[in-house]
Amino acid sequence: MDRNEVGSEPYINLKGYLLGNPRAFPDEENFRIQFANGMGLISDELHKCIEGIEMPQILEPNCSAIVVPIELPSQMGVKEHHPLSSFYCPDELDSLTSVWANDAGVREALHIRKGSIGEWKRCPTNLNFTKILEDTRPYHLNLSKKGYRSLIYSGDHDMVIPHQSTEAWVKDLNYSITNRWRSWKYRGQIAGYTESYANMMTYATVKASNLFELLSF
Known part of the structure; x- marks a missing residue:
């Protein structure tokens, strides 16, 4: 502006x-x-x-005390289908957002030019910035x-x-x-x-x- x-x-x-x-x-x-x-x-x-209590969504299970292994698409057989609703913990869905956002078809649909950016990461902690506001x-x-x-x-x-x-x-x-x-x-x-x-x-x-x-x- x-x-x-x-x-x-x-x-x-x-x-x-x-x-x-x-x-x-x-x-x-x-x-x-x-x-x-x-x-x-x-x-x-x-x-x-x-x-x-799972603070981002109080109705969802709190999984901070347990470890539930997640099977990413790269580990699945090509005929195996895992709907998102089958996952138990929010962290599992968070992991899938990275898989989705880095998919070549998704990037093409979003008109992301090849080679313009690297791997997409959700909430990265190593960003180089200073919080002033x-x-x-x-x-x-x-x-x-x-x-x-x-x-x-x-x-x-x-x-x-x-x-x-x-x-x-x-x-x-x-x-x-x-x-x-x-x-x-x-x-x-x-x-x-x-x-x-x-x-x-x-x-x-x-x-x-x-x-x-x-x-x-």
């Missing part, structure tokens, strides 16, 4: 942006207590985070003033960045509501709830989902 405004080339025709389960400000973990209490995971008297809320204010649309969405079963914390900072932007809290549907079924604001921002929840499921959705 800044480079567009000073006339840099090439001009990028930006219209808006979307964020899924975004971390926007420090101490968002404090909302985990509110989330866990609302989901009936902890009582009103218990004021510490609980162990044994903890609070992104001022950036959302600035972008909305420039007229950019935004969609902020949260899985309502994700405890890593609870939907309550996202809803809190969206409301703290203090824009008037243009379309009040209502359900939205997918194939005739309620898939979540949404609200729209005068800064052209829309907030939405996706029912019984976490970030990985949102990407698949």
